[in-house]
Amino acid sequence: MTALYQFSCDCGAVGFECQGAPKVRGFCHCDDCRSFLKVPYHSVDAWEAEKLKVTKGEDQIAVFQHPEKKMKRFFCKNCGETVFNSNAMDWRIVSQLLVRRQNRGAIPDELASKSHFYYGQRIIDIDDELPKRD
Numbered sequence: 001m002t003a004l005y006q007f008s009c010d011c012g013a014v015g016f017e018c019q020g021a022p023k024v025r026g027f028c029h030c031d032d033c034r035s036f037l038k039v040p041y042h043s044v045d046a047w048e049a050e051k052l053k054v055t056k057g058e059d060q061i062a063v064f065q066h067p068e069k070k071m072k073r074f075f076c077k078n079c080g081e082t083v084f085n086s087n088a089m090d091w092r093i094v095s096q097l098l099v100r101r102q103n104r105g106a107i108p109d110e111l112a113s114k115s116h117f118y119y120g121q122r123i124i125d126i127d128d129e130l131p132k133r134d
């Protein structure tokens with residue numbers, strides 16, 4: 001059976017689900033994530049666009065298009081939380097903070113980060129066992 005992961009925004013107005021194993025799972029240290037999402041680095045699970053389905057509150061989602069890059073932020077109009085964002089490959093990128101919330105503070109093994117990528121662009125050094133790639 002294909003795994004199905006369910007998520008919602010902070011206020012519950014928006015719900016969505018992702019199907020199957022994520023394409024990528026890890027910590028992204030790239031400049032794009034940092035400037036677009038205002039985070040030092042991003043903890044992500046990413047699925048292809050067709051694997052993500054909005055199940056609740058489609059009309060509550062607002063989309064912010066990056067002025068120059070092929071990146072979008074999808075956020076809840078009611079609570080303001082970014083529910084996912086998209087990148088140049090049009091993947092749907094879900095913060096592991098949403099994963100944690102959905103699973104009572106834990107990240108299931110199959111969604112946990114396997115590596116750090118774009119580590120050469122980092123602004124914070126990470127001291128852990130995971131592989132680090134530029």
Ligand SMILES: [Zn+2]
Nearest residue numbers: 009011076079
């Ligand atoms: Zn909300």
Ligand SMILES: [Zn+2]
Nearest residue numbers: 028029030033
């Ligand atoms: Zn990134």
